[in-house]
Structure formats: structure tokens, C-alpha cells
Amino acid sequence: MIWKKDATALLAAFATGQTTPSDAVRAILSRIAAFGSCLNAYSALSTTLEHEAGAATERWARGAPIGPLDGLPVIIKDNIVSAGLPAAWGNAALGRRVPDHDERPVARLRAAGVLVIGKGNTPEFAVEGFTDNLTFGATRNPFDPELTPGGSSGGVVAAVAAGMAFAGLGTDGGGSIRRPAGYTGLVGLKPGIGHVMRGGGLAQVLLDFETVGPIARSLRDVRLLDAVLTGDQPATAVPQPARILAVPTLGDAPCDPDILTAFEATVETLRAAGHQVVTGALPYDLSALNAGWGRIGEIGLAAYFLRDPDVARAAAPKYRTMAERGEKASATELYEILNAVYDLRNAAAALWGHDAILMPASAAHPWPAGESHPPEIAGHPVGRRGHAVYTGWVNAAGLPALAFPATVEQGMPIGMQLVGGAGRERWLMDVVEPILTPFRWPDPVLGPM
Structure with a gap:
């Protein structure tokens, strides 16, 4: 089945003639026709996709692809500007506007040959941890359509996890790549500030906290997309084995017991891989x-x-x-907020003597679609960001983090995140790669796979 391939395998199949971009697009559109209304992952679909796929198919047949991603169908989050499609951001007024240009990350992908399938639904203004809005409605989780895929990159992760896209481009301003990736068993990179350059996009309501990063079913796909988005910057050398601080909880904030069990299993897996992992508290007061x-x-x-x-x-x-x-x-007041951000950035610059910090991606499992947050976690009442306690500080610190699935045999996926120092995006991938298991499809929720 073409739609089950990861992006790397699909591109290899294009090169050998085993399949074509037109075949891939037909497979994706068939999946969208079958499950699009159930999951509501897309807020808009390209009207030129099949034509663009035909042109890419002809280029591969001539042995002349325009770039390393030629013909790869990708979903773009609906707060990232892409020519010919609204950047609706969950808002009806923006949904009526059609930009004539690509934001810088999209332009890089298109120059490499990416085909934009459409836009991934997002909560309005991407400031929520779930995906629902008055314009397009609620997006649902492929592993259980009664539940949310999280937010704000919920449309992107739902499409990628359901085989309705081969990969996606999201944003993360407080965990919006990492938590949804964790809820759907995907790999997602939240880059550090400046790793993926932006320009030509919507307003930055979350300061420089929000960065653009790839989301995929395999780590090798995230590597591939990241290399295109950044111009293939060299990796930063870090001594091996890595010194990792494992932080299971933050203060008295509750975490679901199943997530803590998966966290401890991930700690042991990293230790078995040769890394020096010490469990402890985050050595910084985030209050x-x-x-x-x-x-x-x-x-x-x-x-x-x-x-x-x-x-x-x-x-x-x-x-x-x-x-x-x-x-x-x-x-x-704004000065005091920014002062707290700068204090954190100074304190976290050297990761308090560690090479990386391991944390859960979320404190809670997904909750019912359309609801803003789980009202309680592990029997304790929590507010709107009770599930999101592990992620926002990384954005404020400007550091990179890689979300990856813990090994879970059944039930809902559980995500972990590994946080690194500035410029260590590629190194985080090197650490995580040996311990990853293959993507687990949400079968049989979406029918025969």
C-alpha cells in the first residue's frame, strides 16, 4: 500500500520507477475521501495537486527531479502561509484570504519538490492545546476518533498518523508539535530559535517562542525534511555517552501513571543504549x-x-x-515577563551541566475531542495547561526538543521529548534513533490497513 510508506521509502520508489507521484497522490486522496470527514484533519485541500503530481511524475520519468523531495505529498499547518491556499489560522476572515506567496519554510520545501496537499486544521490563533474552532470544527485522533489529537498542530498529526499525508509541517509555540505528535505516535522536531528561518508569515503572537518543524512517521523522514528546511546544517558534536537528566514530574503537577511508567521504561532503554541517565528534578524554578x-x-x-x-x-x-x-x-508587566524569559534562557543555556533533558511530552492522555483540556489528571483537578506543563519552558528557553513515541504495545500512544542545547537538533536525532520502534498504525480504528 503506497500510503503506508514513509517519505524516504516513497522517494526511493519514485527513483526506481516502482511508483510515481501521481500514484501517491491518488492514494492520499483516496484516504482523505474515506476518513477525512471522520477526522476533520484538513481545513483546505489544494485544487492543483493532481496536476502538480503529474508534472513531478514526468520529471522522474525523465530522470530529472527538481529536488530531493520531488513529488512528496505533505500537509502544511493552517497558520503557515502557502501560496494558493488560505492561512486561515482557524479564523473565518483569514479563511477568505488566499496568499500569493509561500512563507520561507514552505518555499524551501517547494523548491525541493514538495507537493502541498492542503492545510491542517488548528485551533484559532494556535494558542490552545486542542484542535477545534468555529470555522472548521473539531479534529479527531486516528487512534480513537472520540478523542482529540491535541493542538495546536492537531490537523497535521491526524493526517500523517492516518495515512492522509506522508509527512507534515507544523509549528510549536508551547508544545504544539510535541504533544500532538505524542498523542498520535509520531516523531516531531521542535527546533531551537533560528534553526528553521521564517519570513513572510502571519503575526507572531507568541513572540519568538513559536518555531516551524517537521512531523513524520519515522525519524529518517524528520531528518530529511529538516535538512531541506535548514540547508543541511552540520550536526553539533556532543560527547558520547550522553549525560541525560530524566525529569518525570515538575513540582507538584500531576502526571498520568501510565505516562510515568512509559517514562521509566524509556529511561531504562536509554541506559541500555549506553547513556548516563540520572533521574531528578529540573534544577530551576519555573514559577x-x-x-x-x-x-x-x-x-x-x-x-x-x-x-x-x-x-x-x-x-x-x-x-x-x-x-x-x-x-x-x-x-x-511585559518587561517583567520578558525578564523571566531571559533569566530562563541564561540559566538553561548549558542545561545545568547535562547534554540533554528527558521529559514526558504531556502529563495526560488525550481527552474528548472539542473539549479544551482534561479537567483532572491522576485524580487531581487541573487547569487549561495542566496537561502541558512539560513543554512551554523549552519554547521560552529557545532550545530544540525532539518528540518521539515511547514503546507502547496497545492503547493510545505516549510521547516523550528529549531537550538539547542550542544547535543540537541533529544530535538529538542521533541519540533517539537507536531506541525507536517503528510507527504503530491505528488499526483497526480506521478499518483495514
Whole structure:
């Protein structure tokens, strides 16, 4: 089955003539026709995809692909600008606008030959940990359509995990690649600041916290896409074996027992691979950062709405309320928030004497689709970001992190994340690669595989 191939295998099949981009696109469109309405992963589909696939097929037949990814069908998150398709960001006003240019990461992928299948649904303004909006509705998890795939890259992960795309491009402003990847058994890279250059996109309501990164069913696909997105930067050498700090919990924040069990199994797997893994607490007090976290998105939305009132008028009431709160922020308050961010960046620059930090990607399993968050974790009541306690600090610190699935034989996938120092994206992949198991398809939830 063509749609079950990872991107690397598909491109190899193009090179040998075993299959073609047109075959791949037909397979993807068939999957979307079968399961698209069930999962609601796409907010828009390209109308030129089959034509573009035909052109790529002809190039491969001539032995003249335009780049290393020629003919590869990929889904793009709907807050990343892509020519010919709305960057709706879950908003009806933006959904009526069709950009005529690609944001820089998309332009790099297209130059390498990528075919954009369509846009992956996202919560409005990508500031939520679930995927639902008034314009396109809720996206569902392929492993259990009653549940959310998380957010804000929920549409992308649902499509990739269901075989409705070979890979995807997402964003991560507080865990929006890592948690959804964990909920769907995928590999996702949250790059450090500056690793994947941006430009020509939507407003950055989450400051420089939000970075663009690849999501795929295999680590080798993430490597391949990352090399294209960054111009194949050299890896940073780090001594082996790695010194890894394993942090199972943060303060008194609860975590689901099954996730902690999977975490301990991952620790033992890394130790068996030869790494020096020590379990302990994160040696930094995140309370100052956490106190101002919610204000960042509010202030960002307030500034954005002032520049684009049409988008503000179309926004869901809760986001208009957020922006109203943000308008009341003083320069002194913003300064204190930024000061907490800079303090963290200085403290985390050397990872407190470790080469990497291992944490769960999320504190909770997926919850019912359309609901904003699980109301409790491990019997303890939690707020909107109770499930997201492990991820936001990495964005604020500007560091790279790789999300990867723990080994789980059945049930819902469980994700882990390995956080590295600045510039160590490729090295994180080197550490994780030997311990990864193949992608586990969500069979039989979506019928015969």
C-alpha cells in the first residue's frame, strides 16, 4: 500500500520507477475521501495537486527531479502561509484570504519538490492545546476518533498518523508539535530559535517562542525534511555517552501513571543504549515564567487585532476577551515577563551541566475531542495547561526538543521529548534513533490497513 510508506521509502520508489507521484497522490486522496470527514484533519485541500503530481511524475520519468523531495505529498499547518491556499489560522476572515506567496519554510520545501496537499486544521490563533474552532470544527485522533489529537498542530498529526499525508509541517509555540505528535505516535522536531528561518508569515503572537518543524512517521523522514528546511546544517558534536537528566514530574503537577511508567521504561532503554541517565528534578524554578505565560498570548492577540480589525471581528468571543485583557497590560508587566524569559534562557543555556533533558511530552492522555483540556489528571483537578506543563519552558528557553513515541504495545500512544542545547537538533536525532520502534498504525480504528 503506497500510503503506508514513509517519505524516504516513497522517494526511493519514485527513483526506481516502482511508483510515481501521481500514484501517491491518488492514494492520499483516496484516504482523505474515506476518513477525512471522520477526522476533520484538513481545513483546505489544494485544487492543483493532481496536476502538480503529474508534472513531478514526468520529471522522474525523465530522470530529472527538481529536488530531493520531488513529488512528496505533505500537509502544511493552517497558520503557515502557502501560496494558493488560505492561512486561515482557524479564523473565518483569514479563511477568505488566499496568499500569493509561500512563507520561507514552505518555499524551501517547494523548491525541493514538495507537493502541498492542503492545510491542517488548528485551533484559532494556535494558542490552545486542542484542535477545534468555529470555522472548521473539531479534529479527531486516528487512534480513537472520540478523542482529540491535541493542538495546536492537531490537523497535521491526524493526517500523517492516518495515512492522509506522508509527512507534515507544523509549528510549536508551547508544545504544539510535541504533544500532538505524542498523542498520535509520531516523531516531531521542535527546533531551537533560528534553526528553521521564517519570513513572510502571519503575526507572531507568541513572540519568538513559536518555531516551524517537521512531523513524520519515522525519524529518517524528520531528518530529511529538516535538512531541506535548514540547508543541511552540520550536526553539533556532543560527547558520547550522553549525560541525560530524566525529569518525570515538575513540582507538584500531576502526571498520568501510565505516562510515568512509559517514562521509566524509556529511561531504562536509554541506559541500555549506553547513556548516563540520572533521574531528578529540573534544577530551576519555573514559577515566574508560568505566572506570565497566559499573558503572552493575550498581549500578542491585542497587538494583532489592532493591526487587523477584520480578523478581530471574526474571532471567537473567547479570543476577543483574551485580547481585551491583553490591551490592559502595562509596559512594566511585559518587561517583567520578558525578564523571566531571559533569566530562563541564561540559566538553561548549558542545561545545568547535562547534554540533554528527558521529559514526558504531556502529563495526560488525550481527552474528548472539542473539549479544551482534561479537567483532572491522576485524580487531581487541573487547569487549561495542566496537561502541558512539560513543554512551554523549552519554547521560552529557545532550545530544540525532539518528540518521539515511547514503546507502547496497545492503547493510545505516549510521547516523550528529549531537550538539547542550542544547535543540537541533529544530535538529538542521533541519540533517539537507536531506541525507536517503528510507527504503530491505528488499526483497526480506521478499518483495514
